[in-house]
Amino acid sequence: MKRIMFLLILVVGVASVLIASGSQEVEDNGLVELVIPHYKAGQNVGGKFFLPQVERFNALYDGKYRIVIEELPQDGYQDKMKLLAQMNKLPALIEGVGDTVWFEEYMLANDRVQDLKPWLDAHPKVKELLLEDALSYNTRDGKVVSLPLALARPIGLFYNNTMIHPSRPIGEMTHKEFLDMLKDEKIAFMTSENAWTTNLFYTSLIAAEPGGVEMLQNGVENKIYDFTGPIWIHATTNLQYVLQNYASSNTLGAAYADAANSFMSRNSAVIPNGPWMVGDFAAGSEDKWSNGFSGDQVSGDVYPGNFAIANVRGYNWWIPNGLPEKELEAALAFLEFMMSPAELEAFMLVEGGVVPRLTPSEEFLVRQQENPILVDLATTINEETRLAPLFGDVVPGSIANMEFGKLLPKLIDGTFTPQQFCEELTRKAAETRL
Amino acid sequence: MLCVYGTEHFYKLQGENKLTINRIERKYVPFAYAFLIPTIAVFLLFYLIPIVTVVFTSFTRWDGFNTPVFNGLTNYLRFFSQSSFLISLRNLLLWSLIAATLHVGFGVLVAFILFQKPKGWKAVRGVYMIPNIVSSAAMAMIFRFMFNNDFGFLNSMIRLVSPSFQVNWFFESPWAFIAITLTWLFYGAIITLIVLGDLMSIPSDLHDAARIDGATGFQAVLHIQLPLCRYAIGTSIILSITSRIAMYEAIALTTRGGPGDDTMNIPIILVKAITDFNYGLANAAAVFMFLMGIFTLWIVNRLFRMNNPIY
Numbered sequence: 001m002k003r004i005m006f007l008l009i010l011v012v013g014v015a016s017v018l019i020a021s022g023s024q025e026v027e028d029n030g031l032v033e034l035v036i037p038h039y040k041a042g043q044n045v046g047g048k049f050f051l052p053q054v055e056r057f058n059a060l061y062d063g064k065y066r067i068v069i070e071e072l073p074q075d076g077y078q079d080k081m082k083l084l085a086q087m088n089k090l091p092a093l094i095e096g097v098g099d100t101v102w103f104e105e106y107m108l109a110n111d112r113v114q115d116l117k118p119w120l121d122a123h124p125k126v127k128e129l130l131l132e133d134a135l136s137y138n139t140r141d142g143k144v145v146s147l148p149l150a151l152a153r154p155i156g157l158f159y160n161n162t163m164i165h166p167s168r169p170i171g172e173m174t175h176k177e178f179l180d181m182l183k184d185e186k187i188a189f190m191t192s193e194n195a196w197t198t199n200l201f202y203t204s205l206i207a208a209e210p211g212g213v214e215m216l217q218n219g220v221e222n223k224i225y226d227f228t229g230p231i232w233i234h235a236t237t238n239l240q241y242v243l244q245n246y247a248s249s250n251t252l253g254a255a256y257a258d259a260a261n262s263f264m265s266r267n268s269a270v271i272p273n274g275p276w277m278v279g280d281f282a283a284g285s286e287d288k289w290s291n292g293f294s295g296d297q298v299s300g301d302v303y304p305g306n307f308a309i310a311n312v313r314g315y316n317w318w319i320p321n322g323l324p325e326k327e328l329e330a331a332l333a334f335l336e337f338m339m340s341p342a343e344l345e346a347f348m349l350v351e352g353g354v355v356p357r358l359t360p361s362e363e364f365l366v367r368q369q370e371n372p373i374l375v376d377l378a379t380t381i382n383e384e385t386r387l388a389p390l391f392g393d394v395v396p397g398s399i400a401n402m403e404f405g406k407l408l409p410k411l412i413d414g415t416f417t418p419q420q421f422c423e424e425l426t427r428k429a430a431e432t433r434l
Numbered sequence: 435m436l437c438v439y440g441t442e443h444f445y446k447l448q449g450e451n452k453l454t455i456n457r458i459e460r461k462y463v464p465f466a467y468a469f470l471i472p473t474i475a476v477f478l479l480f481y482l483i484p485i486v487t488v489v490f491t492s493f494t495r496w497d498g499f500n501t502p503v504f505n506g507l508t509n510y511l512r513f514f515s516q517s518s519f520l521i522s523l524r525n526l527l528l529w530s531l532i533a534a535t536l537h538v539g540f541g542v543l544v545a546f547i548l549f550q551k552p553k554g555w556k557a558v559r560g561v562y563m564i565p566n567i568v569s570s571a572a573m574a575m576i577f578r579f580m581f582n583n584d585f586g587f588l589n590s591m592i593r594l595v596s597p598s599f600q601v602n603w604f605f606e607s608p609w610a611f612i613a614i615t616l617t618w619l620f621y622g623a624i625i626t627l628i629v630l631g632d633l634m635s636i637p638s639d640l641h642d643a644a645r646i647d648g649a650t651g652f653q654a655v656l657h658i659q660l661p662l663c664r665y666a667i668g669t670s671i672i673l674s675i676t677s678r679i680a681m682y683e684a685i686a687l688t689t690r691g692g693p694g695d696d697t698m699n700i701p702i703i704l705v706k707a708i709t710d711f712n713y714g715l716a717n718a719a720a721v722f723m724f725l726m727g728i729f730t731l732w733i734v735n736r737l738f739r740m741n742n743p744i745y
Contacts, residue, residue, distance in 0.1 A: 079709055086498050102711055106499045191605060192690075250584055253605040398709045406692030409605045415694070424694070431516055432710040 032330040033066045034092045037084075039074035045260075046074075048279040049350040057337045065330040067093075074256075075193045078397070085112070090320040092331040097146075097315045099397030101223060108145060114319035115143035119332050126339045129357045137313040146318035147335055151344060153353030154308035154381055155200060155274040155390075158281075158373070161299045163269035170301040171380055175208055175238065178304040179246060185269035186248040188259040191412075195405035197259045198251075199392050200272035201242065204303035205235040207388040213307070219394025220313050225429040227422040236411070236418035243412045252409055265291040275300070275352025278373045300376040302385055311389035352377055395425075396432040403428045485724070492717035502714070509718035518703055521695045525611065526678060526726070529699075532615060533674040541622025542667060545629035546655060559630075565621045574687035577617045578604065604688045610696045617684045618677075625670040632666035633659060661744075668738030675730045679723050700726075 040046035054067050072080055078098025084090045085107065097103035107113050117139075120127045127135075134148035157170070163185050170178055189198045206212045209231040215224075243251065248268035250258050263271040264280065271277075280288055281295030289295070302308045317338075319331050337343060344355050345364040352374045360368075368374060392400035407424055410416040416424065455463070492509055494502035513519055544562065548555045565573060580587045581603035592599045603613035636659065644654045660667075682701040685691060691698040700723050707716035735741065 082709075082711070099709075106497060106711065110499055252583070252602040396710065398706050402690060402706065402709070406690055407694055409602075409693035410607070413606065413693075415607060427517070431512075432712075 031063060031066055032326045033068060034327060034330050034334075035068045035070055036091045036093050037070040037072045037077075037080065038095065039072050039077045040095075041069050041071040043257075044074055045276055045280060046351075049276075049347060053338070053343065053346070056343075057334055060337065061330075061333060065333055067330075067334060075401075078401075085320070092323055092327050093317060093319060093334060095317050097318070098401070100315065100393075101396065103315060108140060112321050113143075113145045114321050114323070114328065115145070116147060116319070116335075117142065117144040119335075120144055123336060126336060129339060129344070129355060131312050131356065134312040134314075134316075138315065146315040147339075149312045149314075149316055150339060150357065151347065151353045151355045152310055152312055153275055153351070154302070154310040154377075154385070154387060155272075156300060156302040156308050156377060156380070157200075157270055157272045158263070158277065158298050158300050159270045160263070160266065160293070160297050162297045163266065166301075169380055170304055171306040171382075171385065173304045175205065175304045179242065182246055182269065185246075186262075186267070187242070187246050188254075188262040188268040188271040189243060189247045189251040190254040190256060190259045191251060191405050191408040192253050192255040192258075193405065194392060194401045195408055196256055197272045198239075198243070198408060199390065199400070199404065200309060201303075202235065202239050203309050203388060203391040204272070204305070204307050205238045205242075206231060206391060207303070207307040207309075207386065208305045209235055213386050213388045216388045216391070216394055220311060220389050223396055224394050225396070225426065225433070227425040227429070228419075232422045232425075233418050236421050240411050240414075240418055240421075243408070244414075247412070252412065260288075264289050264293050266293050267291070272303075275374060275377050276350075278352060278371060279350055281373060282371070296372075298373055300373045301380050306382075306385050308381060308385050308387055309390050310387040311393055313389070314393065349374075354378065396429050398432055399425060399429050488717045488720050488724075491714060492721045494714050496713040496717075497711045498713045505714065509714040510722075513703070513715055513718045513722065516703065518691070518695045518698045519700075522698045522700050522703060525697065525699055528611075529615065529678040529681070530675045530730075532619065533678050534671045537619055537622055537674050538625055538667065538670045540620060541625025541670060542629050542663070544622065545626040545633060546659070548626065548630055549633045549659075559626075562626060563623045566623045570683035571687055574617065574684050577613070577684075578688050581613050605693055607693055607696050610689050610693055614685060614689060614697050617688070618681075622670075622674075624673065628670055629663050629666045632663045636662050664738050664744060665740055668734050668740045671738075672731055672734050675734075676727050679726050679730070 038050070040050035051069065054069055058066050078096070081090065081094050081097075082099070082102060097107075103113075120130075129150040130148045131150060131152065134150075135144070138144050138146050138148045159166075159170070164182060166173070166181055173181065187197075187201065189201070190196055191198065203216070206216060212231050212235070215231055248254070248259070248262040250262055250267070254262070259268075259271060260273075260277070260280065262268045278300075279285065281298045283295070285295065317335060319328065319335075323331065341358055341361070344358055345361060347353070348355065349364065349367055349371065368378075392404070395404075403425065407416065407421060407428075411418070411421045491502050493504060493506060495505045495508070496502035548559055568576075579585075581589075583589055583600060583602040586603075588603070589599060589601065601609050603609045640658055640662075641654065644658055649657070680701060681699060682705070685697055685699060685702055686705070689697045691702040700719050704716045704719040704723070707713070707719065
């Protein structure tokens with residue numbers, strides 16, 4: 001009896017430890033369920049289109065595939081994916097890579113990404129929609145490592161047309177003319193999170209420098225670690241001036257929600273942001289408006305100097321290597337669903353952008369006219385508009401996501417001169433190298 | 435002394451230092467080890483192996499995926515040469531000093547007040563514990579709102595006296611350091627409980643003897659209660675300083691080490707290194723934190739003579 005008790009205690013004790021450190025398996029009842037952690041959920045502006053899209057997918061594949069979105073904060077999404085990759089627990093679908101160095105040097109170098117080429121070859125309708133530049137960027141050693149973009153979505157700015165009255169399109173102005181036109185009105189900037197809106201305007205200032213666009217474009221392939229050149233110092237000098245004179249009162253410490261709130265409460269007249277924000281200006285979003293703000297007061301334009309921010313040479317949705325067959329099928333089905341003409345058109349109607357290789361349907365063209373801001377954005381981009389990649393996409397991850405925003409308060413209060421700011425960024429970037 | 439079962443009657447003392455167990459008792463030894471196996475497994479899996487791995491990989495160039503490559507002291511040299519390290523060290527010293535004096539001092543003061551059992555002391559003790567049951571992350575967010583320049587409670591109060599007052603506490607120098615300090619300075623409930631426990635265990639004879647000898651209340655506090663709480667105060671200082679060494683949420687969710695590097699600390703450097711997939715450097719920072727913890731333990735032990743008996 002004692003021996004049995006001894007064995008029982010031993011088994012229970014060891015099992016309790018092992019169970020506590022093990023993982024659960026999902027029971028398979030024919031339905032393949034993918035749990036996808038993503039930031040486009042809850043109150044995130046991207047969730048407005050993405051969550052209903054997931055529901056449409058679930059309805060279409062009812063009983064076969066099901067996608068469940070697990071809400072994550074946008075700020076920590078890419079870091080979370082890195083940690084999950086470290087633990088070999090990546091979800092079946094991941095959007096973007098955040099840090100291209102990590103993706104290329106670790107994920108691709110270790111063959112941990114699913115090759116989408118065979119799937120694309122088997123789905124010519126999807127393949128023919130893809131942008132050529134995006135496809136070539138995503139093709140590595142003959143493999144397609146992430147779903148290339150079919151849609152170009154240049155990022156510009158929004159302004160309140162009852163607070164400022166540009167005499168001509170903003171794209172036709174210089175930055176100086178634009179700022180003069182603002183008079184006492186403010187721009188909704190941020191210093192918290194990844195300082196997104198500030199990051200966008202800073203990119204436009206860099207792009208406006210001679211050789212700035214080319215420098216940013218080169219940075220997509222070879223990350224920038226040196227910020228002490230004249231382009232950087234001059235653009236930073238301009239940024240300091242703008243932040244000290246035209247930043248909304250809550251800029252210090254402002255997260256995205258604070259910047260959006262500043263714009264949608266008429267505390268600032270301009271917010272640099274992408275077309276996905278138009279959902280916040282549409283009917284049904286009145287709960288986000290205050291102080292007399294209304295969505296019909298908003299117009300969209302490109303940046304002064306006729307610049308817009310876009311980078312089709314980037315990584316989009318990707319699938320980790322080694323998924324069970326059923327999960328891989330479900331993940332690929334979702335990619336195919338997202339790339340269907342109906343879904344692409346639905347996306348453009350909500351978040352803007354253009355799919356150059358898609359012939360739009362009649363219904364789409366009619367419905368597009370219902371959203372004047374999207375029409376604004378579509379018409380302000382012309383052949384002369386120069387597209388530049390975002391500053392945050394051409395610098396190391398921790399610079400884009402952490403250090404830039406952390407250093408901004410010192411640039412605003414004058415503790416750092418523009419030169420010191422650039423030197424500090426350079427020093428921080430050097431520390432990120434292995 | 436080996437003490438497998440924890441009770442001495444299982445042993446028979448033979449000679450001065452030799453312990454033996456009889457034949458019947460020997461039968462129980464496997465049971466003892468069976469009970470120990472889960473604890474040993476947890477210790478090995480979650481403490482010893484990770485610590486050894488951290489120390490080992492701190493001497494390697496390791497991205498977390500590829501095989502670590504030995505690179506000697508490179509990570510430590512890079513860690514110590516970062517300007518943010520020196521700022522972190524300065525911040526840690528200042529925060530440790532504040533923790534050991536004001537933070538522990540406040541907790542001890544509250545304990546001495548509660549020990550007098552004034553009216554409602556139990557309610558105060560309960561309320562004082564509330565911040566300890568709220569997560570650090572939630573507390574950080576509460577403080578972020580409280581210290582907000584536009585609508586924060588603190589500035590709204592100050593503006594009643596000085597209407598033009600404008601300070602963005604978490605995002606302006608030198609206020610950010612002060613704001614971070616205020617997020618923990620007055621939350622010393624654990625200290626209060628530890629010290630209160632010691633105060634309550636002081637034999638009443640000592641108080642009676644002091645009263646008979648004509649000691650005033652203040653003299654009793656100074657010459658009897660404070661010295662007899664030496665262990666508790668020393669333990670509180672260790673807890674408080676090691677919490678400062680490992681402080682992460684309060685900074686990560688508010689200033690993220692900014693503005694500039696004003697509120698940087700070692701855990702933020704560690705997490706940043708992980709973000710850049712530099713695990714060797716991150717683990718060098720972790721080893722440094724570990725050694726700082728050991729050093730704190732050693733120095734407070736010496737200062738408070740915590741190995742010497744009180745009674």
